[in-house]
Amino acid sequence: MVGLVELDLIAGGVVQEYLLPGALDVIGALVLDAFGREVLTPLLDIVDVQRVVRHGSFGCSELHQVDLLRARVEPVSGEAEVGPVLTHPTPEHVDVEAPRHVHIVDADRHMVHTSKFHDAQSGTAPLPAEGRYVRPMFADPSSIDVTLDARSISFENPTGARGAGGVAAGGRKGAPSRVVAPGERITLADIAGPGTIRHIWCTVPPMAPEQMRALTVEVFYNGRDEPSISVPLLDFFGVACGRPRAYTSALTSAHEGRGFNAYFPMPFHEQVRVEFVNGAARPCVLYFQIDYTLQRSLAPDVGMLHAEFRRENPTALRHDFTITDGWHGPGRFLGCVVGVRPIDAGSWYGEGEVKVYRDGDEALPTICGTGLEDYVGSAWGMGAHHGLYAGAPLVAGNADGGMLALADFVGFYRWHVPDPIVFHDGLRVTIQQIGMHAFGPDDLDARDGYVATNPIAGNGWHPRRERGAWVGLFERVDDYSAAAFVYLRDAQAVRRVEVAHATADLARRDYERPDPMEAFLR
Numbered sequence: 294m295v296g297l298v299e300l301d302l303i304a305g306g307v308v309q310e311y312l313l314p315g316a317l318d319v320i321g322a323l324v325l326d327a328f329g330r331e332v333l334t335p336l337l338d339i340v341d342v343q344r345v346v347r348h349g350s351f352g353c354s355e356l357h358q359v360d361l362l363r364a365r366v367e368p369v370s371g372e373a374e375v376g377p378v379l380t381h382p383t384p385e386h387v388d389v390e391a392p393r394h395v396h397i398v399d400a401d402r403h404m405v406h407t408s409k410f411h412d413a414q415s416g417t418a419p420l421p422a423e424g425r426y427v428r429p430m431f432a433d434p435s436s437i438d439v440t441l442d443a444r445s446i447s448f449e450n451p452t453g454a455r456g457a458g459g460v461a462a463g464g465r466k467g468a469p470s471r472v473v474a475p476g477e478r479i480t481l482a483d484i485a486g487p488g489t490i491r492h493i494w495c496t497v498p499p500m501a502p503e504q505m506r507a508l509t510v511e512v513f514y515n516g517r518d519e520p521s522i523s524v525p526l527l528d529f530f531g532v533a534c535g536r537p538r539a540y541t542s543a544l545t546s547a548h549e550g551r552g553f554n555a556y557f558p559m560p561f562h563e564q565v566r567v568e569f570v571n572g573a574a575r576p577c578v579l580y581f582q583i584d585y586t587l588q589r590s591l592a593p594d595v596g597m598l599h600a601e602f603r604r605e606n607p608t609a610l611r612h613d614f615t616i617t618d619g620w621h622g623p624g625r626f627l628g629c630v631v632g633v634r635p636i637d638a639g640s641w642y643g644e645g646e647v648k649v650y651r652d653g654d655e656a657l658p659t660i661c662g663t664g665l666e667d668y669v670g671s672a673w674g675m676g677a678h679h680g681l682y683a684g685a686p687l688v689a690g691n692a693d694g695g696m697l698a699l700a701d702f703v704g705f706y707r708w709h710v711p712d713p714i715v716f717h718d719g720l721r722v723t724i725q726q727i728g729m730h731a732f733g734p735d736d737l738d739a740r741d742g743y744v745a746t747n748p749i750a751g752n753g754w755h756p757r758r759e760r761g762a763w764v765g766l767f768e769r770v771d772d773y774s775a776a777a778f779v780y781l782r783d784a785q786a787v788r789r790v791e792v793a794h795a796t797a798d799l800a801r802r803d804y805e806r807p808d809p810m811e812a813f814l815r
Contacts, residue, residue, distance in 0.1 A: 533632030533704025596780030
């Protein structure tokens with residue numbers, strides 16, 4: 294058995310007793326700062342961790358505390374006592390925390406041993422084991438990390454150079470935007486690394502849905518010719534089907550439905566280039582700002598953000614729509630933005646389950662959901678709503694039909710932040726096209742006609758005898774699209790957005806009114 298040692302150290306603390314079911318063979322250490330950020334993965338002997346504490350920033354971030362030490366364990370017969378492992382205290386300005394434990398986990402992350410750990414100052418007994426340390430997505434905002442060089446790129450400072458912003462018109466808002474011609478491609482940012490894009494904001498004038506969907510963002514890493522991100526602009530910001538709606542999530546938002554923000558970190562090693570393409574038939578006024586930090590180095594296991602766009606219009610009967618596929622790990626599925634244009638005349642489109650196949654899963658997935666609205670965090674149908682990690686800002690349709698009124702366009706997002714989906718080799722995420730339909734007691738002909746084209750799914754009919762109605766789950770065909778977001782250790786190419794395919798069948802319905810600003814901002 295080969296496992297991992299996970300060692301939580303506290304400020305001023307030492308390991309007083311460290312019992313392992315075998316000899317300890319350290320081949321490396323994973324060091325985290327006080328807020329859970331990976332700052333270094335050195336191949337060191339265990340004594341060298343003291344040096345990491347004393348000289349811990351390494352250009353990555355200020356090291357407040359060693360939180361985690363990983364090492365391989367090669368069991369031998371008998372018990373071996375190893376300790377103290379660390380005797381050099383962490384910086385004095387860090388408050389002493391509660392005592393921690395040393396957890397021994399096997400290759401599948403199952404805990405197989407817990408050793409004792411005491412606070413060197415208080416001598417208190419260890420707390421019960423709490424399992425594996427999970428680091429947060431974002432750092433504590435009270436952290437002052439002087440190794441980060443904050444920069445920003447916009448039309449007012451197109452290179453992000455220090456002291457070079459606002460040159461036009463004597464610094465009096467001379468270049469906040471520019472007009473991008475139909476078919477024109479422009480470079481928004483070309484940045485030498487290492488660094489991390491922290492926030493992207495942009496806005497464009499209101500346009501018809503098919504024109505909004507024709508705007509594309511592409512991102513290239515390390516001088517590559519093929520993009521690692523190629524998605525419609527609005528889908529990148531969590532808005533599907535070219536129909537902006539006001540919403541806020543943990544990673545993306547559309548303030549008032551017109552100010553688009555993305556907060557997912559986008560690390561880059563050597564270089565990153567961000568491009569904007571106007572695939573619409575009309576000029577587009579673009580405002581944008583890319584906020585980023587430069588740093589001396591990145592953690593070796595950091596992932597680069599990738600995003601691809603897929604659409605099946607229409608889907609194939611009994612063939613699940615693929616949200617994402619074809620990645621080479623290691624990686625992490627961050628989430629997706631999905632658009633649905635229901636085509637089938639059934640009562641409800643969203644009974645299909647989301648399935649995640651990873652690392653060799655073939656016929657059956659490891660993760661299997663229970664329904665579309667369940668995946669989005671809602672239940673019993675789905676109206677417009679938004680939350681931190683899941684929501685459906687877009688539910689467009691004629692509401693006269695009440696609860697079961699057919700939606701014409703639906704857009705939802707799902708971010709796997711507190712529930713990470715990490716894969717070693719491969720990943721495939723799909724969603725079924727299964728819906729529900731109901732028939733009255735006198736609708737036998739309609740029922741039989743529907744079943745002839747829509748095979749029954751699930752466990753068959755659910756008769757409502759008290760009302761004489763028949764309810765069933767059925768296979769169906771609809772129009773699905775998805776922008777999938779994945780972090781990958783290595784830069785990989787994605788298929789480019791085909792504008793004609795992405796924008797088909799998105800025209801406004803009779804009940805949808807143009808934004809009054811459309812004519813004004815043309």
